[in-house]
Amino acid sequence: MQRADVAIVGGGPAGSAAGYTAAKEGADAVVIEKGVPRADREGLGPDSTDAAGILDYWVDLMALDEPIPERVKLQELNAAEFIGPNETLEVTDTNLESSYPNFGFTIHRARFDDWLRERAENAGAEYRVGDAVSDIESHLTGAPSHTLTLRDGSEIRADYLVLADGPQRTITGTVLQNWLGDEHMETLSSRKANHIAYQEYRRLPEELFERDRIKFWWGYMPGHTAYPWVFPNDEPVARVGLTMPIGMDMADVENRESYRLLRPEDDRIPQGGTYIERMLEDVYPEYDLEDFPLVEDRGKTGGTETYPISSTRPIESPTVANVAVVGGAMGATSAFHEGGDHVAIRTGHIAGRLAAQNKLGAYNAEWQRAIGDEVRRNCVFADMVRGYEPDDWDTVFGLVNSVTSDDGFTPRELVYGGTTGAKLLGEYGLRKLRYWGGRYAQVREDDYAM
Template identity: 60%
Template sequence: MERVDVAIVGGGPAGTSAAERAASHGAETVLFEQGVPREDRDALGPDSTDAAGILDYWIDIMDFDYREIPDDVIHRELEATEFIGPSSALELTTTGIDASYPKFGYTFHRTRMDDWLHERATDAGAEIRIGTSVTDLETNLRASSPKGPTHTLTLSSGDQLEAQYVVLADGPQRRVTIDALDQFTPPGRSISNHLSPPEANHIAYQEYREFPPELFEEFDDRLKFWWGYIPGETAYPWVFPNDGTVARVGLTMPIGMRLEDVDNPSSYVLLEPDDETLPSGSEYITRLLEREYGDEYDVETDIPIAEDRGKSKGTETYPISSTRPIDSPVGANIAVAGGAMGATSAFHEGGYHVAVRTGKIAGRLAATDSLEHYNELWKRAIGDEILRNVAFADIVEDYEPDDWDRAFDVVTDMQADGADDVLLSKRYSAGLDAMKILAGYKKRKYRYRNGNYVQFVEDQYLY
């Protein structure tokens, strides 16, 4: 049987970052990626789907010098983001967090970024096997290895491989992660209770659209989000500018939500009185574009889908983790990274940055026989980001359209009052509503302090 030091399941940003770190620290490393076809990639590769935007401080979370990221990865440098409610709007020109990158952020070519991470891993000495997936993982807790438990991976080819350490980075779908971790969970405490994709994820849909040049100029240096336009917790459409005059127009929403689950459906801009079910993602996008630009443009003719992009003729559907993270069973020599562990978030449209960083930490520790420190170190690296995300997600959990308008008005007042970091500021002079938002934010952050945002902790595993 083939044997390696570190086996990695999944070739997205977490997996390839883990492979690069493990190989660069001298470990014999192999990564398995089942591979999917894309219109913008000649060969099989990872499922390179998300809105593909990076904020300034996210680059520091990834532990990259922004100058090392290839120029052809970057689409647009950003100056701002716009949040649009049914009746109010808000522009932010700063994240309010110190960062080395000099702009607000950038949009990027997700496929090229993933391929660059693959090149880094290969250059470091990792072996990447695209087109080979892992179908089963069994752990031998009583292995004779001086380094503790070992693992047998069964591959789609039928072959098997033994590894000393495993990094699970199979994304929000968690095809291998859930069964692999359930080897160590108490009866009735399956990891699927916490990370089952239909319950723990949102679904996202996006289209690559070619805009008229004069229209594209309206958002060529900014992200746009529409809040309170569609129902569902952290459900919203967006526009992200890409190369040329192409933009990604998409949305995220809870999986399995039904129209009968919606309170006050008439209050949502993109729902119509004769709807018998919630619209599909493509219908939502058509309605958004018609509402925003239909007075001056024929949407399907003037803003067509760019069919040479994405997974399928200019469109793509993909899951986004929308839950809180779990610890890894490091006592079994397993680390879980990125979307597979629930570290990414639908609140900020995925989480490429936390996937990269957790992958880097897992790969380095696995290669240096120090994986027992993983749960401590990933919290130190991304804990503040997770804390912000879960606190904000809690605050807006039950927001309806009027709540978004009210919140945007409050933040606008706070900006006028001189609070640059409007979401984290301690300035209360913008009024009672501002005090309520800030107090609610502080209360939720206090609830989740000291890693209490973790929903399945390390000592709950049984070895």
Template identity: 25%
Template sequence: MKTSVLVVGGGLAGTSAALFLAWRGVDVTLVEKHPGSSPHPRAVGFNARVGELLRAVGMEDRLPPSRMTKGFGVRRVRAESLVGKRFDETFWTPPAELSDIEYSPSTGVGVAQDRMEPILRDKARELGADIRMSTRMLEFSQDADGVTAIVQGDGEPYEIRADYLVAADGHRSPIREALGITRTGRGYMHTSRSVLFRAPLQEYLKDGIGQFVIDDVGFLTTYGDGRWVLMLDDREYTEPELREKIVRAIGRDDLEIEIITTGRWTISAGVADRFSAGRIFLAGDAAHTLPPSRGGFGANVGIEDAHNLAWKLAAVLNGESRPELLDTYDVERRPVASLCHQQIFARNDGHNRGTDPEDAPLYDNYAMHYGILYRSSAVLGAGEELPPAQRPEQWNGQPGTRAPHVWVGPGKSTLDLFQRGWVLVADHPEWEEAAQQAGVQYERVEQLDVFGLSEKGASLVRSDGYIAWRSTDLPNDPSEVLRAAFSSSSAGTR
């Protein structure tokens, strides 16, 4: 069979890639060796930037809002037990200075990974993605024209021919290993055990704290749906021992406790030294293993990988852009993963384990969620002198950053104007004419100050909602200037 894009791996990054590609009309096939999601929920909660991406594809109403506390993220405290004395509160970053600025129309998503993945799969299928569970890729090869994979489901092996392949096959990634792509980072750190259980403990979450470091027991956190996980030292535990640990962590022995499953987790950190090789692209844990932390970097960054790659693959496959556009995937996303790796170890988040935190500047939640900077040939005007992240109001519409949010109508954000194609934001008739001549959608926005523009300026926003270029004033020939900027940043064929 033939497909435009073959995705290998049906976790969050792979399923998101299939979703975003199908939403853009790309013929996409996904194969996943497991029959469904892991019984252990793993990630829980997704940041507001991911909420924005799912809002764009029409999923916002299907997902519960995040429980994150404004300015804090998910709050964590050290305690003698869940019901016992609480001591110092620790922070993923120093608490952000609260601001009256509204950064996003989205609140993030409060759902566990094992429930998020089926929702994403259902939406991807609804949009036309061919998703094949219980199907394992046995081997692959690539040539100048595409990728050939041999896969097997319940029957005999068969061949899939694709123009491109997205490897979202996990942190051990057989595809990455076969390509000979190495990784850089902290490497192996430690191994932990976990027990997932259900208990009626919602009353202890009323103050907004959802993570508890329990003295002499372990780390306790909630999935927000009646399920809790207790992380323990790495050794074998009998069921009575697990129940004893749970009771000590809770501080009560009079509750009904249902043990659901257990897990063993290898905690490591590393970023692939390349995110692509020919027609094959790494995404999610295959590209970067980022330890679980209050940043939630692993899952969120993987979904954002998929989003960045999807619009570029769509543009190349439909003939709007030259293949050179795909080179910007590695250039844009790998620095983000490296920054996240640095930020995890710059925080006193338990991962340093007796060593001092890495000496690096800290970027708060608002900067890491909304203010990451891209530098690539698909961005004009993002110099090396600029920091890797800032809050949106500090960027003020800087090319290479996410287009800022401001309401432009009842329930309608500037972000709702983007992601279907390239958009020119301005409020001047000459720019409107220039947009028509360049074949770019024009959106009249009166609040140009949040884009760092005067009434004669304009910003060109890419198909992923990132600013590619801006002109702070009206040039002598707006049409020609816009045409050149669009052709350069989009690797355009027209």
């Protein structure tokens, strides 16, 4: 049986980051990544969704000790557009302190993951790809340790366990269920905890390719934080995708005629591919669908990808058992803005370092100090827009447009937006208060019965 100080399940951004800091701190660290094939990567690698966008302040949140290499970047961004049925909001400044010079950038995700893996390996971590962890047995008598069984039957015994298996939590779930009650496990089940994200690589007509902005359409399709988007990849290819809740029932959709991407004949929620075709037809009516051909040598399957994305509030980890849950598996990533690489990397960095230093007990407090503001803000915004219909998005975008000054927009500016603005600001403040002191976490450390 192999021995390690720190075993990390999953080799995405969070797992690689954990392997990097654990090895850098002198621990014997092993990252186990089951490995998936991709059309745009040679050999197996992490199961990564491509061409993510990174905002300026996210770079600081990642706390990398070197710049992200240029070869990983696809486009530098100057803006994001939020498009409602009748109102469009252009945001050119995140208004959060950041050292990155532009609004952000889009990345080639496989190259990004490969770079993170190289960093971990160069620091001395072992990155094993091509074999999945199938089971974990935790021993809590005396100093905790964990025995991981891989699909090939081999075993690894480690003092510390970092769970970085992404939002589906296939292994995280089996480990946590040892210590969490059914009511908690039920809320962590992947149908409840996740949204589904579907995306296609489409070649755009040159004149429609906007290299410097990411675009989101809100109020076009029903469902909480359900929206299509376009992200620029390498010119003139864009990633056209959408996020939507899992298992929505058409019977639950009120005012269905107000959603531009629904049709009267729909007797169930359309598939992702249907939504995208309708979106392209609606947004670019002077073009035909054939003007946006699918680029089939990208992504996972013929130019398309389907992924889960975590949509719930994060969980604290059972550090008494020498276990840290990081990144998508802990639910720190957000379906509200598709963002997660920054919090995945930061939580991975913290967990790997603390495990190597035998100080994992500080993990929950440390990640909350590092990314708590970001997570709290996203949880509050996601709560506030629950139940929003198309008109509500127009109201909010119109309001923000009306109060935005040359210096940009912060929620405080809403006070200048009359009664609606003041109400929204009040609600924002109240909800933030409710999540004060880490109360945005839906599982607290005390909830684990050891």
